[in-house]
Amino acid sequence: MTKETIRVVLCGDDGVGKTSLIVSLVKGRFISNLQDVLSPVTIPRDFSSSPYSPKNTILVDTSNVNPSTLQRELKNADVIWLIYSDHESYERVSLYWMMTFRSLGLNLPVILCKNKCDEYGEHSASATADTKVEDEEFIPILMEYKEVDTCIKTSARTQFDVNQAFYLCQRSITHPIAPLFDARVGELKPLVVQALKRIFLLSDKDQDNYLSDEEVTALQRKCFSRSIDINELNFIKRTLLDISLPSQEYDGCVLYEPEKGVTKDGFLVLNKIYAEKGRHETTWGILRAFQYTDSLSIMDKALYPKFNVPETSSTELSPKGYRFLVDLFLRFDRDNDGGLNEHELALLFRCTPGLPKLWSESNFPYSTVVNYRGCITLQGWLAQWSMTTFLDYKITTAYLVYFGFEEDARVALQITKPRRMRRRAGRLYRSSVADRKVFNCFIVGNPKSGKSSLLESFLGRPFAETYSPTLRPQMAVNSLELKGGKQYYLILQEFGGQENAILENRDKLKKCDVMCLVYDSSDPESFSYLVELVNTYESLQDLPIVFVALKADLDKVQQRCYIQPDEFTELLFMDHPLHISSTWPSSLNELFIKITEAALIPGINTPGFPPESKVNEADYKQAIMIVGSTIGFISLLTFTMVKLLKPFKYRRQ
CATH class of the missing domain: 3.40.50.300 (P-loop containing nucleotide triphosphate hydrolases)
Incomplete structure (x- = not known):
């Protein structure tokens, strides 16, 4: 630069x-x-x-x-x-x-x-x-x-x-020529070719593989803050047509198609001509408008802008970010079937380094909602990016730039208010939140308790009879609607063999909004695992927890544990476990709503608070308002009575 x-x-x-x-x-x-x-x-x-x-x-x-x-x-x-x-x-x-x-x-x-x-x-x-x-x-x-x-x-x-x-x-x-052009062979260098191909794809808004006059004009305005002169545009067209004629250097290569526009090859040839004629500042103007450095890489400060996120805050997509991702999805859904197939996804990610590593590790697209053909839906697309932004917002800012987001990537994100800690009954607990729309839930339980099936059910997939052990962490993200029509995104994470390591990591637990402790109600050995976890990791008792008895469609058995599930939850002043089955859709919906509500109002879902101290903060505020209103009404009534009785006092005198 x-x-x-x-x-x-x-x-x-x-x-x-x-x-x-x-x-x-x-x-x-x-x-x-x-x-x-x-x-x-x-x-x-x-x-x-x-x-x-x-x-x-x-x-x-x-x-x-x-x-x-x-x-x-x-x-x-x-x-x-x-x-x-x-x-x-x-x-x-x-x-x-x-x-x-x-x-x-x-x-x-x-x-x-x-x-x-x-x-x-x-x-x-x-x-x-x-x-x-x-x-x-x-x-x-x-x-x-x-x-x-x-x-x-x-x-x-x-x-x-x-x-x-x-x-x-x-x-x-x-405007160095060295990164652009190899004078010895008379060709553009590979890195600049790669960058210009990406710029062509981003500028080809209608995805027809041609830059129309309108698209060339838009590119000119973006790069040089002015519209291209009609004579200059016609000169470019004539030049590309002439050099693609038979016996010319680019014989047989379509550089410009009348009524359609400049091809990708034509765009590359045009920039090669600029370099040969000493006009490579034009090429640099194009590259720098798309945030490229002298080394032909995109600027780090564009990909990863400074973003001060307080420790107890979270990062979410803003309405502008959601709008851009919706438009991107619709543009590449070429068959208008409401889903992106493998080919459409490949086209969409052509301008990027490929799928984010986080997505590959979470088995995308099966980490979110897909249709019957396995194609990610718009609902799943937005849920996936909501999860990505929550877990690692730098991935989102980088990919927004790769996708061609033309503003500062920070405007596509928003930071939630820091979560406060409050004290009740001599203990600290997390305060309620009102501005968050994305919540992170850890699913913890004994192997074979049904965690993977729970994740699959969350994404609307049918129950599978075959058991497959979880070898690496899995994630599932979906949207759900609570009473009042408010929409939230819930991330469910299962850790498999890494479960104990996650529970020992306090930094990881800070990213957890609610803990879902599950056991198999048909397995007598299942619940003791949860009791041991709660007794071993005291930090769990600082988080909102939802206890869940899975496989409720099977015969319930007595747990071989010194304490039964209902007694244990009562000891912690918690609700009894919810009895859930992956074959009971209504019970599943109840669970996911319960998890989201526990994340929204942590105080009444955190272990260790006696029932009398478990006052819903919203109810508490409402009670304060009622008391305040009552006091105000009594004061007003007293003042009115004094005013009315004052004349009688003077008459008697």
């Missing part, structure tokens, strides 16, 4: 005109008698007409008298302005100067300049012949030394191309 200050070091044999070029640039005229070496000259931005120029450019004059000083300046340079003026100084470009740069380990752009071309300022008749000679000088150096960015002819005496040479020095830093 554009640097605030760049250092341009002028070097070359004595007498080639280094000092004269600097003075001619700064003064705008030629001065004959000058000192041998000038002090560094700082040129501010407004001196240059280029809108991409840095804030300051420092021109450093050098002498060959003191090699150590010259080497020090070269090592501090951002770009080297190498000057020669005759055959002898031209020979030393290869034999001495380029070898010196390499011996110093410099990897800097070099602008090669042939100075004292005074006749060009006078437009002499010999200009064409001399141009051919100088081209023959430039081409071998350009081919042999990749460091040489470009070559130019100048004259300090006649002001010929002095400003242009200075601009080329700036441009080699602000």
Whole structure:
């Protein structure tokens, strides 16, 4: 990206005109008698007409008298302005100067300049012949030394191309050609091809594989803040048509299709032409509008913007984020069947590094709602992103940028209020929340208790008779609606063999909004596992808990434990376990609502509070309001009675 200050070091044999070029640039005229070496000259931005120029450019004059000083300046340079003026100084470009740069380990752009071309300022008749000679000088150096960015002819005496040479020095830093174009083979480099293909896909809004006039205009406006001139657009079309004709370089390659637009190949060829003709700042304008750096990667500050999330807050999608993801889903649902199949998902993720790792680990798309053909639905798509944003919002911000979200990714997210801790009956508990829409529930229980089936049932899938042990953590996310029409997203997580490690990790437990402790009501050995967990991990008693007896459709058995489930929950001042079966839809719905309500109002679902202290905070506030209203009414009544009785008092007197 554009640097605030760049250092341009002028070097070359004595007498080639280094000092004269600097003075001619700064003064705008030629001065004959000058000192041998000038002090560094700082040129501010407004001196240059280029809108991409840095804030300051420092021109450093050098002498060959003191090699150590010259080497020090070269090592501090951002770009080297190498000057020669005759055959002898031209020979030393290869034999001495380029070898010196390499011996110093410099990897800097070099602008090669042939100075004292005074006749060009006078437009002499010999200009064409001399141009051919100088081209023959430039081409071998350009081919042999990749460091040489470009070559130019100048004259300090006649002001010929002095400003242009200075601009080329700036441009080699602000718009480097090296990352874009390989001059040796005459092709765009692989990374820029990859970036331009992505930009083409994002700009092709109707997904027809062509950039129409409207899409080209929109791209121009996004990249350069102005509409493309109709004559320039027609010139681009003619150029692409001409070079794709038979016997031309791109014979047989469709670059532009009348009535349809520019193809992907045409878009790449157009940018290759810009690079070949020295207009690569146009390509950079396109790349930078899409947040690309000089290394052709998307800027980290765009992918991962600073986002201060308090420890007890959570991150959710904002209405603008949901709207963008809905539009994205609808755009790629090409068959309008309400689901994204494998092909449509592949097209959607073409502009990204692929599926997020979190999704692959959670068995996407089966971690959320899919239709009968296994295609993710809009409901599942939004639920998946709600889960992703809650668990790791950086994934969401990065993928919003990959998908082409044109604003700061932070506006697509919102941070919930920090969760407070309150004290009741000598214990702390989490306060209720009103602004959260996404809750995280850990499903914990003995193996074979039915946790996986519970996750499957949550996603509306039929019960499977075959048992498959959980080898790695699983997640399921879905939306549900509570009374009053409010919609929430609930994340269910099962950890398999990692369960104990998760329960020991206090940082992980902070991300848990509610704990669902489940056991198999038909297995006499199942409940003792939960009793042991609660007694072992005291931190569990600081969380809201819902106890669940699964497989309620089977015969209930006495638990082989020193305490039975109902007695244990009563000891903790908790509700008795809910009896649930994956084959009873109504019981499942009751459970998921219960889990969400426990996350919304943790106080009455946290173990250890006697019944008299378990006052619903909402009811408590309502009671306070009723008491306040009653007191206010009595006060008003008293005041009115006093006013009415006051005249009678005076009459009796």
